[in-house]
Amino acid sequence: MRQPQLLAAYEQLHAAYGPQHWWPGDSPWEIGIGAVLTQNTSWTNVEKAIAALKASGPLTPAVMAAMTDAELETAIMPSGFFRLKTRRLRAFTAWWQSNTAADRPVWNGRNLPEFRRDLLAINGIGPETADSILLYCFNLPVFVIDAYTRRLAERHFGLGRIDDYHHLQQIFMDNLPTDPAIYNEYHALIVRAAKEGCRKSGCNAECVLKNFPETVLRS
DNA sequence: GACCAGGCACATC
DNA sequence: GATGTGCATGGT
Numbered sequence: 212m213r214q215p216q217l218l219a220a221y222e223q224l225h226a227a228y229g230p231q232h233w234w235p236g237d238s239p240w241e242i243g244i245g246a247v248l249t250q251n252t253s254w255t256n257v258e259k260a261i262a263a264l265k266a267s268g269p270l271t272p273a274v275m276a277a278m279t280d281a282e283l284e285t286a287i288m289p290s291g292f293f294r295l296k297t298r299r300l301r302a303f304t305a306w307w308q309s310n311t312a313a314d315r316p317v318w319n320g321r322n323l324p325e326f327r328r329d330l331l332a333i334n335g336i337g338p339e340t341a342d343s344i345l346l347y348c349f350n351l352p353v354f355v356i357d358a359y360t361r362r363l364a365e366r367h368f369g370l371g372r373i374d375d376y377h378h379l380q381q382i383f384m385d386n387l388p389t390d391p392a393i394y395n396e397y398h399a400l401i402v403r404a405a406k407e408g409c410r411k412s413g414c415n416a417e418c419v420l421k422n423f424p425e426t427v428l429r430s
Numbered sequence: 431g432a433c434c435a436g437g438c439a440c441a442t443c
Numbered sequence: 444g445a446t447g448t449g450c451a452t453g454g455t
Binding site: 245246247249250251252253254255256257291292295299334335336337338339340343355357358359360398399401402405406 | 434435436437438439
Binding site: 432438441 | 446
């Protein structure tokens, strides 16, 4: 289904905000654990957790693997769900270490769908987290669907409520150039627009997205 | 004090 | 297959 407004909205957002330089993080590993830590959690809280991890040693899979559960839980506590996320980080670390060459998970020799299935098989890695890792760690052409994107699709693009992750993802990918750089920026810009607020008292992400793109272009 | 935040797994019907 | 619930901290 042709939805030209999807690309038009991207261009408007990009003109309004410019490049977002996502994902914040100094290394693929940091991006990966950030993707787990940010599950249902604000990024400001994730930053506190990552800062605590960095304070306890170099941010590497080996260092994390050597931490006790108590140490890891304490460090990531600000990001919430700390017992749950400790288990998820353990699973992700084990996968990373068993799939690593030159300190970077290998995916060459597998096609993208296989690589994605590998990630989804890890406990705690669902569709959004897997796609964030594929796009932001590995620069692979996968569009990330999050809660903001759903609201945008429903309320602004008039696509109705689409619960199925892959259906909505396909709509975006069908209507955008197959370009990781664009997928990267678009997702980041949607989050930026949601966080920006429309400068009205009480304006939150709901408000911004309901009024998108007027609020975006006014700011 | 309610609601939200860059979700996911699991139980239950 | 659809729906509900636990996970937990911190900001508004």
